[in-house]
Amino acid sequence: MDYISILSMHQELGLIAVFLLVFLADLFLPERSRPLIRPIATLLLVVQLVGNIIPDEVILFGGMYHSTPMASVMKNILTLGTILVFMQSNDWLKREDTRHKTGEFYILTLSTLIGMFFMVSAGHFLLFFLGLELASVPMACLIAFDKYKGHSAEAGAKFILSALFSSGLMLYGISMIYGTIGTLYFQDIPAGLNGNALQILALVFFFSGLAFKLSLVPFHLWTADAYQGAPTNVTAYLSVISKGAAAFAAMVILVRVFGPMSSEWSQMLSIVIVATITIGNLFAIRQTQLKRFMAFSSISQAGYILLAVLAGTPQGMASLVYYMVVYIVANLAVFGVIASVEHHTHGKLERADYNGLYQTNPKLAMVMTLALFSLAGIPPFAGFFSKFFVFAAAFNSSYYLVVFIALVNTVISLYYYLLIIKAMFITPNEQPIPTFNSDNAMRACLMICVAGIILLGIVSNVYSVLSDTAVKF
Amino acid sequence: MNILSFFVIIPILMLGALWVARNINQVRGVMVAGSSLLLALSVYLTIDYIALRQAGATAEMLYTASISWYEPLNICYSVGVDGISVVMLLLSSIIVFTGTFASWQLKPMTKEYFLWFTLLSAGVFGFFISTDLFTMFMFYEVALIPMYLLIGVWGSGKKEYAAMKLTLMLMGGSAFLLIGILGIFYGAGGDTMNILEIAQRHIPTQMQEWFFPLIFLGFGVLGALFPFHTWSPDGHASAPTAVSMLHAGVLMKLGGYGCFRVAMYLMPEGAEMWGNFFLVLTTISVVYGAFSAVVQTDLKYINAYSSVSHCGLVLFALLMMTRTSCTGAILQMLSHGLMTALFFALIGMIYGRTHTRDIRFMGGLMKIMPFLAVGYVIAGLANLGLPGLSGFVAEMTVFVGSFQNDDTFHRICTIVATTSIVITAVYILRTVGKILYGQVQNPEHLKLTDATWDERVAVICLIACVAGLGMAPFWVSDLISESVEPIIAVLMK
Numbered sequence: 012m013d014y015i016s017i018l019s020m021h022q023e024l025g026l027i028a029v030f031l032l033v034f035l036a037d038l039f040l041p042e043r044s045r046p047l048i049r050p051i052a053t054l055l056l057v058v059q060l061v062g063n064i065i066p067d068e069v070i071l072f073g074g075m076y077h078s079t080p081m082a083s084v085m086k087n088i089l090t091l092g093t094i095l096v097f098m099q100s101n102d103w104l105k106r107e108d109t110r111h112k113t114g115e116f117y118i119l120t121l122s123t124l125i126g127m128f129f130m131v132s133a134g135h136f137l138l139f140f141l142g143l144e145l146a147s148v149p150m151a152c153l154i155a156f157d158k159y160k161g162h163s164a165e166a167g168a169k170f171i172l173s174a175l176f177s178s179g180l181m182l183y184g185i186s187m188i189y190g191t192i193g194t195l196y197f198q199d200i201p202a203g204l205n206g207n208a209l210q211i212l213a214l215v216f217f218f219s220g221l222a223f224k225l226s227l228v229p230f231h232l233w234t235a236d237a238y239q240g241a242p243t244n245v246t247a248y249l250s251v252i253s254k255g256a257a258a259f260a261a262m263v264i265l266v267r268v269f270g271p272m273s274s275e276w277s278q279m280l281s282i283v284i285v286a287t288i289t290i291g292n293l294f295a296i297r298q299t300q301l302k303r304f305m306a307f308s309s310i311s312q313a314g315y316i317l318l319a320v321l322a323g324t325p326q327g328m329a330s331l332v333y334y335m336v337v338y339i340v341a342n343l344a345v346f347g348v349i350a351s352v353e354h355h356t357h358g359k360l361e362r363a364d365y366n367g368l369y370q371t372n373p374k375l376a377m378v379m380t381l382a383l384f385s386l387a388g389i390p391p392f393a394g395f396f397s398k399f400f401v402f403a404a405a406f407n408s409s410y411y412l413v414v415f416i417a418l419v420n421t422v423i424s425l426y427y428y429l430l431i432i433k434a435m436f437i438t439p440n441e442q443p444i445p446t447f448n449s450d451n452a453m454r455a456c457l458m459i460c461v462a463g464i465i466l467l468g469i470v471s472n473v474y475s476v477l478s479d480t481a482v483k484f
Numbered sequence: 485m486n487i488l489s490f491f492v493i494i495p496i497l498m499l500g501a502l503w504v505a506r507n508i509n510q511v512r513g514v515m516v517a518g519s520s521l522l523l524a525l526s527v528y529l530t531i532d533y534i535a536l537r538q539a540g541a542t543a544e545m546l547y548t549a550s551i552s553w554y555e556p557l558n559i560c561y562s563v564g565v566d567g568i569s570v571v572m573l574l575l576s577s578i579i580v581f582t583g584t585f586a587s588w589q590l591k592p593m594t595k596e597y598f599l600w601f602t603l604l605s606a607g608v609f610g611f612f613i614s615t616d617l618f619t620m621f622m623f624y625e626v627a628l629i630p631m632y633l634l635i636g637v638w639g640s641g642k643k644e645y646a647a648m649k650l651t652l653m654l655m656g657g658s659a660f661l662l663i664g665i666l667g668i669f670y671g672a673g674g675d676t677m678n679i680l681e682i683a684q685r686h687i688p689t690q691m692q693e694w695f696f697p698l699i700f701l702g703f704g705v706l707g708a709l710f711p712f713h714t715w716s717p718d719g720h721a722s723a724p725t726a727v728s729m730l731h732a733g734v735l736m737k738l739g740g741y742g743c744f745r746v747a748m749y750l751m752p753e754g755a756e757m758w759g760n761f762f763l764v765l766t767t768i769s770v771v772y773g774a775f776s777a778v779v780q781t782d783l784k785y786i787n788a789y790s791s792v793s794h795c796g797l798v799l800f801a802l803l804m805m806t807r808t809s810c811t812g813a814i815l816q817m818l819s820h821g822l823m824t825a826l827f828f829a830l831i832g833m834i835y836g837r838t839h840t841r842d843i844r845f846m847g848g849l850m851k852i853m854p855f856l857a858v859g860y861v862i863a864g865l866a867n868l869g870l871p872g873l874s875g876f877v878a879e880m881t882v883f884v885g886s887f888q889n890d891d892t893f894h895r896i897c898t899i900v901a902t903t904s905i906v907i908t909a910v911y912i913l914r915t916v917g918k919i920l921y922g923q924v925q926n927p928e929h930l931k932l933t934d935a936t937w938d939e940r941v942a943v944i945c946l947i948a949c950v951a952g953l954g955m956a957p958f959w960v961s962d963l964i965s966e967s968v969e970p971i972i973a974v975l976m977k
Contacts, residue, residue, distance in 0.1 A: 326556070329556065384629065389625060389629045390622040390623075390625045390626050391622065391626055395622065395625065396554075399618070399662070400557070402662065402663075402666060403557060403666055403669075406663070406666040406667075406670060407670060407674070411663070411667075414663060414666070415663050418659040418660075418662055418663055419656070419659050421655070421659055422652055422655050422656045422659055425651070425652065425655050426648070426652055429632060429648065429651065432632070432633070433636060433644065433648075436633060436636065436637055437633075437636045437637055437643075437644060471553050471554045471555070471559075474554055474556065475554070475555055475556060478555075478556035
């Protein structure tokens with residue numbers, strides 16, 4: 012191996028370059044041109060996305076780093092999501108109390124993204140763990156970003172405690188794998204798996220650690236508080252990007268590494284999925300604060316994503332990544348609206364505050380409606396297609412009952428999504444949120460999201476490309 | 485470009501035009517132009533279809549076309565029509581056309597109302613032209629969801645409750661449907677979603693056993709199958725006039741059509757196994773709906789329960805599985821669609837004037853608004869099956885066809901269901917007598933006016949269709965009967 016081959020990790024290297032450039036800009040830009048960091052960071056990420064748009068396969072360090080074409084697509088999707096989050100954050104970063112730490116926001120976010128990149132393209136448990144930690148620790152800082160406001164600091168503390176605990180669990184599981192097999196390379200583990208008790212224990216510990224990140228039931232308890240306390244833009248990031256990376260890693264590791272033990276984990280996963288979807292849904296009904304509400308909604312969405320993992324086939328992989336893209340645009344549209352309303356009304360987040368929103372801000376209400384319909388899986392919006400594909404994937408692998416329960420749950424989820432739509436369109440309000448104009452970046456972001464929600468479903472190419480890429484994941 | 489695709493393209497263009505429309509006149513203009521175009525298109529399609537058949541076209545579906553959509557799952561946008569779908573398209577376009585006029589004076593947010601209304605009709609048309617399970621299901625859901633806002637925003641009474649109940653029950657039904665569709669798809673080999681191709685294959689009997697009831701229930705919820713009909717009275721009573729028309733007139737037909745085309749056609753063994761069970765439920769629907777209508781005092785509730793009864797009859801006739809009864813079922817779909825739309829249109833117009841729908845507070849309307857009252861009488865007579873109007877033709881065919889089954893079980897069901905004719909007469913004549921004749925109950929009502937021009941357009945159109953179908957039913961029943969044949973052949977095997 013020569014040193015030049017390290018350059019083939021171009022996605023990670025590109026991102027690290029972006030990170031360093033933003034860091035230097037933050038350090039050396041004079042005070043008055045500090046706001047330039049916002050467009051600089053966003054543009055650099057766009058360049059990074061465009062530059063690495065073509066998926067390829069890279070194996071380095073004897074298999075320690077293994078980026079499949081699918082992983083490379085996934086990294087691009089994460090980058091796209093991050094760009095959208097950056098576009099939404101302007102209003103918040105312009106605020107008096109956050110203005111001086113604009114640079115920190117970008118640096119922290121980018122470093123979590125680097126961590127996720129390594130999670131997604133790991134070929135070795137240590138690299139995976141490194142990535143995971145890199146993704147978690149700065150995330151806690153992000154959650155506690157508004158540390159003198161509301162529950163931000165408390166949420167950050169909760170997050171870091173549960174993240175550390177889950178990392179501990181996961182490491183324990185990894186150590187058992189090393190103990191029984193003697194290697195941590197993904198490609199070598201399957202041969203050594205024989206399903207003995209210690210390996211099952213390793214699987215359970217490892218999966219529990221991952222389940223914390225994905226906020227699956229019964230490891231979801233930190234989610235609502237962290238989502239509520241974090242600044243809204245960070246919540247948006249947390250709900251889509253870090254969830255997406257973890258879901259992808261779960262699929263890769265469960266199928267590629269623990270593949271021979273699939274009869275063991277599929278049963279466990281089925282139970283977790285059913286519990287996650289059902290409990291997420293039932294708790295979401297009772298939430299009146301939108302950020303908490305979205306927390307439970309995202310818990311149940313994670314359950315749907317895992318249906319694709321359960322399928323464990325290339326079809327499942329394609330459906331998972333497709334689901335993630337659709338989920339990212341829809342969820343970010345919802346969070347965009349929430350953030351926008353919160354900013355212009357000084358912190359209104361209750362569902363009741365949205366009563367009559369259509370009268371004063373019809374466009375925002377429309378965006379929110381489309382996004383919620385997409386999350387609920389209503390055609391012709393993209394969410395319908397993505398849900399159908401994960402169901403089809405799991406059904407194709409003969410998990411009829413799980414699919415059935417998940418389907419019945421879509422009705423419950425429709426109920427609570429309709430509650431918000433009802434608030435915006437039907438419930439009268441004496442003093443609705445006054446009419447306001449969002450800033451241009453936010454508008455552009457919402458437009459991209461809406462275009463995604465409408466076009467991702469009707470234009471079938473995305474799924475076809477993913478399907479072709481997923482043949483060997 | 486395939487002619488059938490225009491049924492979807494026109495509504496989509498209408499959506500675009502409505503989006504940019506600036507004032508109410510432009511909105512109305514778009515709606516009238518679009519719905520007339522759809523009506524003309526469906527009339528042309530009917531004539532052309534009959535001509536093609538007479539010229540000797542023997543394929544099961546005509547105008548078929550298919551474009552690959554989601555290749556990895558073999559999902560296509562594929563279209564095609566047989567006699568049944570042609571008739572349904574005709575019905576839908578008539579109701580969309582008259583519904584436009586029935587909501588002429590609707591306020592507020594007229595533009596948004598018509599946007600959702602058009603989206604709903606796009607779903608309905610798309611459903612009837614599709615021959616691909618996925619596309620069909622997609623259009624089915626597109627037709628359901630606008631209902632929530634249409635009832636929730638523009639409805640009356642306990643509209644929020646009704647809208648939520650309706651949406652959740654129907655979406656619950658479609659959850660059943662979706663798993664059933666996946667079952668059919670993978671049961672038939674997982675390489676085609678096309679109904680015509682799947683019909684040529686054999687789905688394993690064990691799968692049929694499981695997935696037939698799921699699909700039948702899924703569509704049955706929309707077809708007001710007892711005990712899943714409870715969304716219908718509340719929904720219809722709270723919906724604005726045109727939405728009630730479209731919903732009872734067309735949307736409930738999606739249920740019957742789907743039961744026939746998807747559940748029974750693709751899974752004949754499942755139908756045989758579960759037929760009797762569902763037959764009992766539908767018989768209950770027919771009689772229970774009629775009895776419930778007798779005790780209601782709200783005009784819309786009366787008609788909603790009457791719809792439960794009549795739509796129950798559609799499913800009942802389908803499950804009788806003879807050629808005559810299935811032809812009757814489709815005729816009943818058509819006839820019920822027209823007359824119930826007429827009913828809801830008239831009720832809406834009367835309610836708009838009297839501001840009450842309670843029959844206890846109305847009387848002597850014949851003198852006050854003769855046009856609407858005569859219309860109401862005609863609708864009532866069609867409903868109770870007077871010869872010369874559409875109801876008679878349909879119900880006659882249904883019961884004659886049902887009686888062709890000569891075992892005791894089917895005979896008993898038929899006889900029980902037949903009693904609904906008498907009960908229908910009770911509630912129709914009682915209502916007509918109460919609100920149209922007798923003393924004027926409220927002196928305020930004397931000041932009321934008769935129908936305006938836009939209302940007359942809607943009513944006359946529908947009466948002409950109801951009477952036309954009653955007087956000259958043969959071309960329609962031939963059209964249907966021919967297309968029922970291949971499906972019955974599968975069921976009889």
